[in-house]
Amino acid sequence: MVDSKALIQATLDAGMGFFHAPPSYTGQPSSADKRAQPALVPIRSLGPRHRERIAQHLLALNEQDRYLRFGYAAQEPQIRAYTDNLDFNRDEIYGIYNRQLTLIAVAHLAFSGDPKCQNCAEFGVSVLAESRGKGYGTELFDRAITHARNEGVDLMFIHALSENAAMLKIAQNAGAIVERDGSESEAYLKLPPATLDTRVTEAVEDRFAEVDFQLKLQAKRFWEFLGSVQEIRRGVREGRHKSAE
Numbered sequence: 001m002v003d004s005k006a007l008i009q010a011t012l013d014a015g016m017g018f019f020h021a022p023p024s025y026t027g028q029p030s031s032a033d034k035r036a037q038p039a040l041v042p043i044r045s046l047g048p049r050h051r052e053r054i055a056q057h058l059l060a061l062n063e064q065d066r067y068l069r070f071g072y073a074a075q076e077p078q079i080r081a082y083t084d085n086l087d088f089n090r091d092e093i094y095g096i097y098n099r100q101l102t103l104i105a106v107a108h109l110a111f112s113g114d115p116k117c118q119n120c121a122e123f124g125v126s127v128l129a130e131s132r133g134k135g136y137g138t139e140l141f142d143r144a145i146t147h148a149r150n151e152g153v154d155l156m157f158i159h160a161l162s163e164n165a166a167m168l169k170i171a172q173n174a175g176a177i178v179e180r181d182g183s184e185s186e187a188y189l190k191l192p193p194a195t196l197d198t199r200v201t202e203a204v205e206d207r208f209a210e211v212d213f214q215l216k217l218q219a220k221r222f223w224e225f226l227g228s229v230q231e232i233r234r235g236v237r238e239g240r241h242k243s244a245e
Contacts, residue, residue, distance in 0.1 A: 041139040042212035043205065046093040046106075048086075054093065055083040057103040060128055068164045069126045071184075092147055094140055096131075097213060101220055104131040107140035109148060121153045125167065132166075141170050146202050149194045158187040 046054065058066070058079045066074045074082070086093060090113070096105040105127040112120040123144050125137050148156055158176070160167045162185045168178055171187035178187045 040208065041096060041136065042209040043094050043096055043140060043143045044209040044213055045206065046088075046095045048088050050093070050095070050103075051083050051086065053103050054086070054095070054106055055079060057095075057106050057128070058083070058126065061126055062129065065126065065129065068161060068167070069124065071159075071161060092144070094143055096136055096140070097216060098131070099216055099219065101213075101216055104128045105136040105140060107137075107144055109144040111151070111153070117155075119153050120155045120157065121148050121151075123156060123158050125170075137166065137170050138173070141174060143205065145174070145189075145191060146198050146205070149191050149198050150202055152194070154191050154193075156189045156191055160185055160187070 058069070058074075059076060061069065063073050066072075066079075070078070070082075072078075086108075090111055092109040092111075094107045094109070095103045098104050105125065107123065107125040110122045110124070112118060112122070114120075121144075123141060125140050127136050145156060156176075158167060158171050162168075162180050162183055164185075168185055168187060171189065172178055174189055176187040176189035178185055
């Protein structure tokens, strides 16, 4: 669960780090980029207005990654259909943003519509290749578990290709039972009931993610404005040189 002191410190560190020049502005890694990833990863709940960002994230996956995420090498029409049909009223979609406000990881917690399995939910996740190895998939899985418990879900399952070792490892590390059937596997994880701790944790994590996003948004606007000012100054200098000639 969330350590409040660690949360406050992570928020302060994030606020300070966002206003270091990003690599795209200076051409060099900033001190914030060189630091280790924070202990707390801000995970934001996504809504209907984020459909295009989700689509762009999925389209940025290579063919193999799309194959592992969807069970087939999904092309743009299939990905567009998937994002267009996301039910944000029923399901929960989570995302992790980088400093340029690109979605580097997205998770889909889909609640069962089957009356016989009302307390079940399915989890799926994708992480951009350049952002792997940082535990984002596990962080999203843990976040989804917290929400699922608070919504009364008692069985979480993952349907994945047997070759999707990373996804199955996340499930196994959480204590899920994995059943393999040739090229496909099913992982089942029994969830305990919600507690006051899980409800408070979800509320705190939601707030932390929103503050983090707003800081990133302000920092991005600041660097874009500064970049435009430098472009104007560069144009003025070039104009003076031409006049002098």
